[in-house]
Amino acid sequence: MLPAQNRMTRSTEFGATVSRGTRAAQPDLVVYCLRSDQTEEAGPRVGLVVSKAVGNAVQRHQVSRRLRHVARTVLPELDVTDRVVIRALPGSRRAVSPRLEQQLRTALRRIRNRAPASMDAPS
Template sequence: MTRKGRRAGRPRLVVHAVTEWKQATTEADPRATWITVSPRVGFVVSKAVGNAVVRHRVTRRLRHLAMARLGTLRPGTTLVVRALPPAAAATSAELGQDLDAAFRRLHLAVDDNGGEA
C-alpha cells in the first residue's frame, strides 16, 4: 500500500491512502468491467502509544471518527490510520482535527456533486 499510495503525517497520526479499482467479469457479460469497492479503513496502534487499555481507547476513538467520515471518501479508497504516541493524550476533537487535516492534504473527500471537496 505504501508503494503506490500516499500518506499525510500529522502530530498525532499518519494516514496512508490508496484508491483502487477492481476488475470483474460476469457470465452474462464476459468483457471485463471495472467495479469499485466501498471505502475501508484499518488502524495501527503500537505499544509505543501505551498499554493495552490506552491503545484500545485510541483505536475506539479513531474508529468512531473514521466511520463518521467514510461517506465523504471516494469509492475504492483504502485507509490505514497509524496512531503516534501523542495520540494517547489527545482528545477526540484533536484526533478528529488531525484526521480532517490529513484527508484534506490527501484530497480524499468528495463533495455531493461527485467532485473533489
C-alpha cells in the same frame, strides 16, 4: 464502530496502502490513502495501526476506539474505492476525539490536494 464492509482486515491491503499510498503526517496521526482499482468493493475501507509505542493494551484499545469513531464520521466524504490506513503516534494517547477528527480531516484534505485529478473526491 466501523461497519464490517468498511473495515480493512487483510494484511496485504494494509501493506499496499502504506507502501503505495499517499502519506500525510499530523502531530498524533499518520494517514495513508490509496485509491483501489477494485470496483466490486461496497465502500471505502479503513484500517488502524496502533503499535505498542502508543502505550499499554488498555491505552491502545482506547485510542483504537477513538480512531474508529472518528473514521466513521469521515466515511461519507471518501470515494468507494478509497483505502485509508490511520497510524496512531504516541501523542494520540492523550488526544481527545475532536482533535483526532480534526487531524484526520486535515490529513485527508492534504492528500486530496496533492493527488492527481483522478483522486479528487467525486462532485
